[in-house]
Amino acid sequence: xxxxxxxxxxxxxxxxxxxxxxxxxxxxxxxxxxxxxxxxxxxxxxxxxxxxxxxxxxxxxxxxxxxxxxxxxxxxxxxxxxxxxxxxxxxxxxxxxxxxxxxxxxxxxxxxxxxxxxxxxxxxxxxxxxxxxxxxxxxxxxxxxxxxxxxxxxxxxxxxxxxxxxxxxxxxxxxxxxxxxxxxxxxxxxxxxxxxxxxxxxxxxxxxxxxxxxxxxxxxxxxxxxxxxxxxxxxxxxxxxxxxxxxxxxxxxxxxxxxxxxxxxxxxxxxxxxxxxxxxxxxxxxxxxxxxxxxxxxxxxxxxxxxxxxxxxxxxxxxxxxxxxxxxxxxxxxxxxxxxxxxxxxxxxxxxxxxxxxxxxxxxxxxxxxxxxxxxxxxxxxxxxxxxxxxxxxxxxxxxxxxxxxxxxxxxxxxxxxxxxxxxxxxxxxxxxxxxxxxxxxxxxxxxxxxxxxxxxxxxxxxxxxxxxxxxxxxxxxxxxxxxxxxxxxxxxxxxxxxxxxxxxxxxxxxxxxxxxxxxxxxx
Numbered sequence: 001x002x003x004x005x006x007x008x009x010x011x012x013x014x015x016x017x018x019x020x021x022x023x024x025x026x027x028x029x030x031x032x033x034x035x036x037x038x039x040x041x042x043x044x045x046x047x048x049x050x051x052x053x054x055x056x057x058x059x060x061x062x063x064x065x066x067x068x069x070x071x072x073x074x075x076x077x078x079x080x081x082x083x084x085x086x087x088x089x090x091x092x093x094x095x096x097x098x099x100x101x102x103x104x105x106x107x108x109x110x111x112x113x114x115x116x117x118x119x120x121x122x123x124x125x126x127x128x129x130x131x132x133x134x135x136x137x138x139x140x141x142x143x144x145x146x147x148x149x150x151x152x153x154x155x156x157x158x159x160x161x162x163x164x165x166x167x168x169x170x171x172x173x174x175x176x177x178x179x180x181x182x183x184x185x186x187x188x189x190x191x192x193x194x195x196x197x198x199x200x201x202x203x204x205x206x207x208x209x210x211x212x213x214x215x216x217x218x219x220x221x222x223x224x225x226x227x228x229x230x231x232x233x234x235x236x237x238x239x240x241x242x243x244x245x246x247x248x249x250x251x252x253x254x255x256x257x258x259x260x261x262x263x264x265x266x267x268x269x270x271x272x273x274x275x276x277x278x279x280x281x282x283x284x285x286x287x288x289x290x291x292x293x294x295x296x297x298x299x300x301x302x303x304x305x306x307x308x309x310x311x312x313x314x315x316x317x318x319x320x321x322x323x324x325x326x327x328x329x330x331x332x333x334x335x336x337x338x339x340x341x342x343x344x345x346x347x348x349x350x351x352x353x354x355x356x357x358x359x360x361x362x363x364x365x366x367x368x369x370x371x372x373x374x375x376x377x378x379x380x381x382x383x384x385x386x387x388x389x390x391x392x393x394x395x396x397x398x399x400x401x402x403x404x405x406x407x408x409x410x411x412x413x414x415x416x417x418x419x420x421x422x423x424x425x426x427x428x429x430x431x432x433x434x435x436x437x438x439x440x441x442x443x444x445x446x447x448x449x450x451x452x453x454x455x456x457x458x459x460x461x462x463x464x465x466x467x468x469x470x471x472x473x474x475x476x477x478x479x480x481x482x483x484x485x486x487x488x489x490x491x492x493x494x495x496x497x498x499x500x501x502x503x504x505x506x507x508x509x510x511x512x513x514x515x516x517x518x519x520x521x522x523x524x
Contacts, residue, residue, distance in 0.1 A: 004038040004074035004105075006030075007062050007083070008045035022046075025078040025107075032107035038074055059089065066096055076105045080125065088472070090126075119358040127411075151238040154246035158238075161229060162212065162222065163250055173247050180250055182209040183226065187251050190227055193262040197223055227259050276301060277445045278323050281452060285462040286312050293320075318464055324445070326466045327452060331440045334433065334455065334470065334477040340484075341430045348426050363412050370408040377401040433477060 008025040022045045033040050042065065044058040066072060075096075077083040083104070084090050096102040097114060104113040113125055147157035150171070160166045160173040163183035167174045182204055189195050189203070197220040205217050226232070233256045234249035235242050276293020284291060284305040292306045294317065301320035305312075336344075380397055383389075432439075440451060452459070456468040470478055 002038050002074060003041045003072040004033055004076055005062065005065065005072060006033070006040055006043045006045075006076045007058070008043065008078060009058070010047050029076045029078065029107045032105065032110070033076060036105070038076070041072060063092055063096065066102055067100060070100070073101065074103045074105060076107055079106055079108045091472075119354060120362060123358050123362055148238070151236075151241075151243045154244055156231065156236050156238075156245060156247065161231060162218065162226060163232065164247065175248055175250070176212075179209065179212070182207070183232065183250055186223060186226060187232070187255055187259050191255055191258045191262055197263075224263075227263060230256065232256065276303065276320075277449050278303060278320065278327075281449055282323075282459040282461045282466065285460050285467075291318075291461050318461070320445075322464060323466070324448070326464070327448070328437065328440055330466060330468050331455070332437045333481060334474045335436045336430065336433045336477060336481070338434055340480075341434045344430060345427060349423070352423055366408055366412050370405060370412065373401055373404045373408065377405070 006026065006029045008022050008029065010022060010025075026043065026045065030040065044062050046058050062075070066075065083093065083106075093104060097104060101115060105111070106113075113121065117125075150157040155171060156164075156173050160176075163176055163180045164173045165176045185207075186200060186204060189200050190197075195203070201218065201220045201223060204223075209218050210216065211218055230237060230242065231245065231247075232250045233253040234245055234247070236245050237243075275296075278291070279293045280290045282291040283289065287305065287307075287309050289306045289308040291303050294302050294304045296302070302317040303320065303323060304317050377398065380394065380401065436455075440448065443451060454471070455474045456470050458469040460467045460469075
């Protein structure tokens, strides 16, 4: 039997109650697998958001598993929005299908997506993802509006900080009788100026202060946030604004200000990134702490581990110019050769022509239906009163036709991609990745850190070597260049085109769905 995995997800309690529970999804998926002759080898299920800053753990594990196990070709989801509601994850699934020859199934809809799917089927999946993303964004916007409304009423709209408890009956926050006395003592000790945060942490722990959830030690980082939180004297910060709260304060504003003045005596002056432009950009391989600028000697600037978790054996220092040279080498590793850029531009042009044909075919029927509804509405206006139609009938018909016109217009807009914009953007991006090494070396030191953060989410320093965690699509550029180096002098030139050709669909999708991201990068 063919092997398959099953991926199940809910993102809210309401979905559990509306027929999308994990058990219901699993039952339907297993029945679908049996009907299709697929043997289930692994299941992922849990509650994960499909759109947010925190990457979905189960989803990432499933992707890694499918890339590693070539003998498992099939993935079963419940419906498309259980797979993804965002463009980034859609591209990851497209990569699995195109590069790894995987087949995606949707058990509730009885649909499939594979290499053999037609351009129309692929286009409709893109439309469904766009619709799911819009629904998700609408929900998020309404939630944000509701929370802002609560904030304007003086009600703190999130989880209460230590010293307070959420009252789910009244939607307000109440004083926590167990921890509030510790919070008051914390402010009093900090205001005296006689204690460091570490000393206060140790004293409060000995006196019985514990975390709410895990009953563990309340660390000085948490105490620091408490001491800088205006909620405790009666206001709270939501978004970028301060709101007067209706909750009972634990301290006075005067005590809060005295605390923050006293804390400044214990805080070390921070090294500015202007003086040390690579500070806090890298992490130490041995302990994971930040690499920071330490001192300057003659014309050289020196960096070292911050030792936030304690001292450890290490390479003592590294010079700034050595870091700069290492970063330049990393940029070279993701820069594309002019020949590869020219070949990719031609290939993308061919793909765009196919897209335009498919797009015209897909929207043709919608445009015809839109024209029909507009004609009906005009006829209603022309003939309605003349022929004596009842006013209520005219009103209902008008509302129905206007709703249909709005929906059809929205569907046409959702399915319309501007090939010319994609063409221009892909050209600009390919020129950029062809010249990134030159751009980086010519940039002032003060501008290199933002540039580096765009191409990698993290850099790890091991001695004098830097190991990047490239962001998409730079990880693809690095992979393609590495493979080309491996076959250099061993295979004909056409082999390089095969390497980049296997990644072409990924390039195209990334260019067409991440226009805002690339606009930011190109403007630097």
